[in-house]
Amino acid sequence: MPLPSVPRTRTTVLAPRLAALLRDHLGQDVFRLEPDTVGVAGPDVADRILAARRATETERPTFKPLHGRSISRAEASSVTRTIGHDVRAALAGPLPEDVDLSGSWPLTGHLFLRDLVLGGDPYRLRMLMSRNLELTPKLTWSVIAVGAALPGWPRPGGHLTGLAGRAARAVGYQDRRYAMGVYRRAAAPVCFTVSTLVANALWLGFPFEKDMPNRHIIHESLRLLPPSWNILRNASPEYPAVDGRIGEGDDVLVLPLLSHRDPALWDDAESFRPERWESLDPDTAPGYLPFGHSSERCWGRHMVLPLAELLLDLVRRSGLVVDPDRRTAKVPLLGLLGVEDVPLTRPR
Numbered sequence: 001m002p003l004p005s006v007p008r009t010r011t012t013v014l015a016p017r018l019a020a021l022l023r024d025h026l027g028q029d030v031f032r033l034e035p036d037t038v039g040v041a042g043p044d045v046a047d048r049i050l051a052a053r054r055a056t057e058t059e060r061p062t063f064k065p066l067h068g069r070s071i072s073r074a075e076a077s078s079v080t081r082t083i084g085h086d087v088r089a090a091l092a093g094p095l096p097e098d099v100d101l102s103g104s105w106p107l108t109g110h111l112f113l114r115d116l117v118l119g120g121d122p123y124r125l126r127m128l129m130s131r132n133l134e135l136t137p138k139l140t141w142s143v144i145a146v147g148a149a150l151p152g153w154p155r156p157g158g159h160l161t162g163l164a165g166r167a168a169r170a171v172g173y174q175d176r177r178y179a180m181g182v183y184r185r186a187a188a189p190v191c192f193t194v195s196t197l198v199a200n201a202l203w204l205g206f207p208f209e210k211d212m213p214n215r216h217i218i219h220e221s222l223r224l225l226p227p228s229w230n231i232l233r234n235a236s237p238e239y240p241a242v243d244g245r246i247g248e249g250d251d252v253l254v255l256p257l258l259s260h261r262d263p264a265l266w267d268d269a270e271s272f273r274p275e276r277w278e279s280l281d282p283d284t285a286p287g288y289l290p291f292g293h294s295s296e297r298c299w300g301r302h303m304v305l306p307l308a309e310l311l312l313d314l315v316r317r318s319g320l321v322v323d324p325d326r327r328t329a330k331v332p333l334l335g336l337l338g339v340e341d342v343p344l345t346r347p348r
């Protein structure tokens with residue numbers, strides 16, 4: 001189902017299942033999706049579901065167990081701090097000169113971020129940021145298995161990022177495999193997700209008004225195309241008490257995709273209007289959950305926002321434009337919600 005987006009000449013084509021969700025459930029608060037799954041999009045119910053208990057380790061998006069090995073909260077926190085430090089170091093350093101951001105997005109933005117943040121890391125770690133590995137987790141594990149077994153494991157020190165330094169301290173095949181998995185888990189949302197978010201913003205809103213702050217553009221892009229478009233909570237005794245339509249055996253899928261477009265919550269909900277964020281607070285706007293719920297909001301958002309702002313800024317200053325001949329873009333049904341191919345070109 002094509003959805004209109006601004007500028008009006010561009011059409012965003014959502015994957016059929018995403019389009020069906022919007023068509024069938026927009027404006028509903030609690031609804032059955034499958035015999036054992038209930039969808040939730042009403043802001044009050046979503047709020048109570050997400051506050052009812054903490055996410056379990058298998059529900060946590062970034063630090064789920066790796067090949068059956070749990071990642072403790074302490075380790076997750078330490079890894080997040082490490083990559084946060086690497087991101088700040090990259091942002092503080094000189095930016096690469098004459099960087100060419102033309103080409104297909106999000107791929108181009110992804111490669112830029114990979115080189116900016118992880119550029120000095122050994123190839124066997126950096127290659128974990130190949131977009132081809134997104135296609136199948138099996139392929140990722142094969143690459144990890146080979147990488148952990150090859151001689152010449154990186155040594156701590158030198159020009160490694162903090163994240164690679166952690167991996168370098170791993171000893172033995174099993175620990176090296178695990179370390180590579182953690183490296184990928186932490187670096188992927190920085191490179192894959194941030195470039196997806198910026199590609200979405202370019203598609204939805206380019207050209208932007210000259211004085212429009214990047215932060216507003218990013219919040220608005222996260223509203224219409226939230227990369228994390230659903231938040232899963234497995235069946236739990238707390239949930240039927242929150243709403244009688246949720247059964248004891250029902251998993252719950254909280255759907256920012258829907259609450260972010262609910263006309264009862266947003267003026268002109270389908271339009272890309274970054275100026276709305278002049279008077280809205282992204283931390284408290286009802287139903288706005290691009291980084292999850294306030295009780296355990298994304299730990300990475302403080303690095304995501306400056307990186308996305310930097311990328312947008314570079315594009316806005318580059319003179320590049322979204323190819324005016326590109327009229328439609330597909331949003332496939334993948335883990336991350338994002339437009340597939342946004343071509344940035346020199347103006348003709």
Ligand code: HEM
Binds near residue numbers: 055193
């Ligand atoms: C645009 C980029 C990102 C988006 C849209 C995003 C989105 C989210 C969302 C929606 C949640 C809540 C999930 C839930 O409640 O089940 C979450 C949690 C979390 N995110 Fe992010 N995230 C991003 C980047 C990052 C980065 C760069 C990191 C760190 C490397 C990170 C680490 C986490 C952690 C640690 C949690 C807490 C849940 C957990 O314990 O795993 N995120 N994120």
